[in-house]
Amino acid sequence: MTEILCVVGARPNFMKIAPIMDAFARQPIAAKLLHTGQHYDPAMSESLFLQLGIPRPDINLEVGSASHAVQTANIMRAFEPVLDAERPRAVLVVGDVNSTLACALVAAKKNIKVIHVEAGLRSGDRAMPEEVNRVLTDQVSDLLYTTERSAQANLLREGIAPERIHFVGNVMIDTLLTHRRRAVPAEQTLGAAPSRRYAVVTLHRPSNVDNAQVLRGLLETLATIARDMDVIFPIHPRTQSTAAQHQLTPLLETPGIRLLPPQGYLEMLGLMSDATLVLTDSGGIQEETTALGVPCITVRDNTERPITITEGTNTLTGPHPDAILACVADVLTSGGKRGRTPEYWDGQAAVRIAAHLRAWLDGATPDMPA
Incomplete structure (x- = not known):
C-alpha cells in the first residue's frame, strides 16, 4: 500500500x-x-x-x-x-x-x-x-x-x-549540504579558471523579463557591472527570447557578460559557491546563497523568504538600476552581507x-x- x-x-x-x-x-x-x-x-x-x-x-x-x-x-x-x-x-x-x-x-x-x-x-x-x-x-x-x-x-x-x-x-538546504562537496568547480563549467571576480545572474520572472523597459534596464545594469567583474549568466530561454524580440541582444554581447545555457544543480552550486555575488529573481537562490554565505541581490520588490534578509546574505533592491549598482559597489568595497545560518x-x-x-x-x- x-x-x-x-x-x-x-x-x-x-x-x-x-x-x-x-x-x-x-x-x-x-x-x-x-x-x-x-x-x-x-x-x-x-x-x-x-x-x-x-x-x-x-x-x-x-x-x-x-x-x-x-x-x-x-x-x-x-x-x-x-x-x-x-x-x-x-x-x-x-x-x-x-x-x-x-x-x-x-x-x-x-x-x-x-x-x-x-x-x-x-x-x-x-x-x-x-x-x-x-x-x-x-x-x-x-x-x-x-x-x-x-x-x-x-x-x-x-x-x-x-x-x-x-x-x-529547510529541505532545500538539506540538499545543498548533502551535495556541496560534489559541486562542479566553476573553472570546469566555464572551461577555464575565472580571470577576475565574477557575479552569477539568473532572471526569469515575468515581471522582470516580459516588460521590455524593465528588461532593458536590467541588462544595461549588467553591462555596467561587467566593467568591474565578469557576469556569468545562465540564461533562461524565456529571457533570451524576450531580449531578441525587443532587440536587446546586443546588451547580452557586452564584453564581460558570458551567457551559458541553463545549468544542472551541481554546476550552479559550484558557480554560486565561488561567486563574489549573485543577482537573481529566484526564491530558492535567495536561500542557497544565505547557506553559502554569498551576497545576494534580489531584483524583486518583495520576497516570500524574509529570513534571507533579516538573517542571511540577501538584499532586496527591486529591478532598479541605481539600487542594484549601489549594492554591487558595497559588495566590491566591503564584501557585502554575510549573515548567519538560520535556525534548523x-x-x-x-x-x-x-x-x-x-x-x-x-x-x-x-x-x-x-
Missing part, C-alpha cells in the same frame, strides 16, 4: 523532494513519486534526477507546458485517476508551482490528506502566480511543514489551526519530516522540537 504519494512538477521541486525521498526510505515510509511533467525541459529534469539521486518517478503525467489555467486543469484531470488507482493515505506536495496546487486540490476534494512542505511563505504579492498557489495550497492542507518561524505567523493569521503547523527547517537550516529538515510523518501515520500525536 502506498502511504504517501509525493508530487514534483518543476525544477524547484526536485531539490526539495530529494532529501524527503531519502528520509522516507530510512524510516521506512512506503512512498511513491509522481512527476506531473510540468517542467518544459525533459533533459534538464533527467539531469537533476540523476545528480540528486532521486528515484525514477513511479508515475509521469507528462502534461507539458501551457498557460497557468490550462496547465493546472490538465494536471488535475490527469492526477485524479492516479489517486483512484493508488489510493494513498496522503499526498505530499512541495513548494509553490502549479503542480503543487493542482494535486493538492484534487486530493482534498477526494478526502485524501494533503501534506505541504515549505508552507506559510508569503510575499504579499497576489500578482505572482506562485503566491496564489501558496495561499490556496495551505488552506487545503492537513499538515503544514515550515522553513522559518515567520511562516507560522502567516498561517495563523489566515486561520490555519496551530496543531496543523510544524516548524522543521542544518541538513536535518527531511529527517524531522519523516520522523513526524511516521508517527502521524501510526496514529500517534508526535511532538516537534520547540
